[in-house]
Amino acid sequence: xxxxxxxxxxxTCSQVRRDIVRMVHAxxxxxxxxxxxxxxxxxxxxxxxxxxxxxxxxEGKGEDLFFLSNGHISPVWYSVLARAGFFxxxxxxxxxxxxxxxxxxxxxxxxxPGIRIASGSLGQGLSVAIGxxxxxxxxxxxxxxxxxxxxxxxxxxxxxxxxxxxxxNKVDNLIATIDYNGQQIDGSTEDVNxxxxxxxxxxxxxxxxxxxxxxxxxxxxxAIDSAKSMCGKGKPVLNLMTTSMGKGVDxxxxxxxxxxxxxxxxxxxxALNQLEETLGDY
Amino acid sequence: xxKYTFTEKKDTRSGFGDGLTELGRSNPNVxxxxxxxxxxxxxxxxxxxxxxxxxxxxIAEANMMGIAAGxxxxxxxxxxxxxxxxxxxxxxxxxxxxxxxxxxxxxxxxSHAGLTxxxxxxxxxxxxxxGMMKMLPNMTVINPCDYNQTKxxxxxxxxxxxxxYLRFGRPKWPIFTDPDQKFEIGKALKLVEGADxxxxxxxxxxxxxxxxxxxxxxxxxxxxEIINIHTIKPLDEAAILESLAKTGCCVSAEEHQMAxxxxxSIAGTLVRNKLYPLEMVAxxxxxxxxxxxxxxxxxxxxxxxxxxxxxxxAVSRK
Numbered sequence: 384x385x386x387x388x389x390x391x392x393x394x395t396c397s398q399v400r401r402d403i404v405r406m407v408h409a410x411x412x413x414x415x416x417x418x419x420x421x422x423x424x425x426x427x428x429x430x431x432x433x434x435x436x437x438x439x440x441x442e443g444k445g446e447d448l449f450f451l452s453n454g455h456i457s458p459v460w461y462s463v464l465a466r467a468g469f470f471x472x473x474x475x476x477x478x479x480x481x482x483x484x485x486x487x488x489x490x491x492x493x494x495x496p497g498i499r500i501a502s503g504s505l506g507q508g509l510s511v512a513i514g515x516x517x518x519x520x521x522x523x524x525x526x527x528x529x530x531x532x533x534x535x536x537x538x539x540x541x542x543x544x545x546x547x548x549x550x551x552n553k554v555d556n557l558i559a560t561i562d563y564n565g566q567q568i569d570g571s572t573e574d575v576n577x578x579x580x581x582x583x584x585x586x587x588x589x590x591x592x593x594x595x596x597x598x599x600x601x602x603x604x605x606a607i608d609s610a611k612s613m614c615g616k617g618k619p620v621l622n623l624m625t626t627s628m629g630k631g632v633d634x635x636x637x638x639x640x641x642x643x644x645x646x647x648x649x650x651x652x653x654a655l656n657q658l659e660e661t662l663g664d665y
Numbered sequence: 666x667x668k669y670t671f672t673e674k675k676d677t678r679s680g681f682g683d684g685l686t687e688l689g690r691s692n693p694n695v696x697x698x699x700x701x702x703x704x705x706x707x708x709x710x711x712x713x714x715x716x717x718x719x720x721x722x723x724i725a726e727a728n729m730m731g732i733a734a735g736x737x738x739x740x741x742x743x744x745x746x747x748x749x750x751x752x753x754x755x756x757x758x759x760x761x762x763x764x765x766x767x768x769x770x771x772x773x774x775x776s777h778a779g780l781t782x783x784x785x786x787x788x789x790x791x792x793x794x795x796g797m798m799k800m801l802p803n804m805t806v807i808n809p810c811d812y813n814q815t816k817x818x819x820x821x822x823x824x825x826x827x828x829x830y831l832r833f834g835r836p837k838w839p840i841f842t843d844p845d846q847k848f849e850i851g852k853a854l855k856l857v858e859g860a861d862x863x864x865x866x867x868x869x870x871x872x873x874x875x876x877x878x879x880x881x882x883x884x885x886x887x888x889x890e891i892i893n894i895h896t897i898k899p900l901d902e903a904a905i906l907e908s909l910a911k912t913g914c915c916v917s918a919e920e921h922q923m924a925x926x927x928x929x930s931i932a933g934t935l936v937r938n939k940l941y942p943l944e945m946v947a948x949x950x951x952x953x954x955x956x957x958x959x960x961x962x963x964x965x966x967x968x969x970x971x972x973x974x975x976x977x978x979a980v981s982r983k
Contacts, residue, residue, distance in 0.1 A: 499738055504758050509731070510732050513735060518696075521696070541728060545731065
């Protein structure tokens with residue numbers, strides 16, 4: 384593992400979590416649960432692993448590309464992009480409001496730096512990432528393509544079309560991550576439509592599969608490093624990342640009930656009490 | 666007056682295939698994707714000359730649209746190839762979100778559109794594709810009329826930045842346009858000058874309009890103007906209104922449902938600008954069936970005589 388400033392990642396995570404609950408509270412809509420659960424992942428990616436340069440370019444030649452397939456967790460992405468310098472942190476206050484570049488689900492229409500494709504309708508991001516990875520190979524560009532998917536999203540058929548293709552075509556410059564929190568809107572994934580053994584399924588499709596705890600910075604970063612080291616070996620790589628939905632806010636944690644619900648004033652105060660303001664609120 | 670004849674028939678899908686082959690030689694950014702229909706889409710020459718720039722997707726059209734969208738990000742110009750049915754209805758949400766809303770420079774190339782697919786029957790004879798695609802913001806919709814025009818359109822859309830739906834077909838069809846034509850997206854083409862009625866036709870139905878014009882002139886004493894609407898969106902409203910200012914009534918002719926088709930686009934133009942009688946030659950709210958393409962056109966009201974009758978009716982409503 385390359386040198387990693389764990390303190391910096393930890394303080395950034397705390398601030399990002401504050402951003403998430405404040406953004407969702409401000410417009411009384413949005414998806415805090417998955418956003419909170421994936422905070423360590425986004426912060427680790429943008430503050431340690433991803434190779435990118437600013438200002439943002441759509442093409443990203445010679446840079447790693449990141450795609451978010453489960454676009455509803457836009458709050459965590461927007462916060463991390465802002466905190467990483469893609470756009471002003473103050474713009475987070477426009478989330479989900481009229482004329483904002485921070486749409487409810489990520490979009491390119493308004494030109495928000497960091498976003499390369501719209502997502503929200505589930506199941507499409509893996510295909511898009513494969514396309515970007517194929518283009519990088521054509522261009523002789525050896526940087527990597529990352530995509531994050533939800534676990535409930537694995538119920539979409541297109542995901543499996545893409546999984547089959549990626550292995551069949553040896554798309555080995557691609558690291559897909561699944562946010563494996565076991566929750567979806569209507570309940571647990573187990574109750575709604577069981578995913579079975581996801582790791583075994585992807586392995587059977589011809590992928591290299593690793594597992595990690597997405598809320599443990601050491602474990603997560605070691606897994607991402609491991610995934611990177613597995614690239615270029617003829618197989619796409621899947622990181623099955625267990626997370627706790629709502630992580631960091633005690634009353635939101637581990638339940639599907641905060642998938643797409645906003646905290647009220649009292650709940651916001653309680654959440655902010657649990658999350659240290661480390662980098663200054665927007 | 667220009668008289669249109671033909672010496673050769675060729676399928677419009679071959680125009681696509683040959684246009685794609687030319688693009689393979691002239692534009693290194695062009696890549697092609699196909700969902701297990703390489704032969705039907707006439708993509709073999711492109712693949713032979715550019716094996717690295719071809720992606721065989723297999724039978725997974727949703728994945729194909731997503732991969733195409735992803736390939737545009739670094740500047741590639743993907744041309745996807747499958748049947749019109751699988752290019753639209755099957756993958757509408759993928760096109761809507763990952764291509765149209767995301768402003769991705771994908772060329773959706775759709776063969777075997779309409780009734781003239783013939784014997785395969787209604788499961789494959791899509792008659793709703795133009796409606797679906799023209800409703801999408803940012804989408805350009807093109808339906809050329811013969812081999813030469815399809816080839817020219819294929820080449821032209823590579824130079825246009827933005828998503829395009831290019832619709833063509835399976836049957837051998839008369840070739841009557843200039844092999845060296847320059848294709849201009851959104852520019853309607855006047856093929857025959859007339860004074861009594863305008864026939865706005867698209868795709869295979871342009872040739873049917875030419876046949877109808879002769880009958881109207883020789884047997885009915887009606888001089889029809891023919892305008893080839895190869896681009897359904899954006900619609901050349903100025904050309905439509907200019908022709909109608911002279912002829913005063915019109916017929917639309919298309920291999921598509923009446924609902925959502927060219928006729929409805931023209932009707933909208935007329936309602937928003939100036940009203941003229943409009944008769945629509947299109948499929949009227951039904952699915953097709955197996956059969957010979959020409960006989961299918963006749964059975965579903967898309968034959969030459971249907972255009973003649975529609976023109977007479979339009980003139981009588983003036």
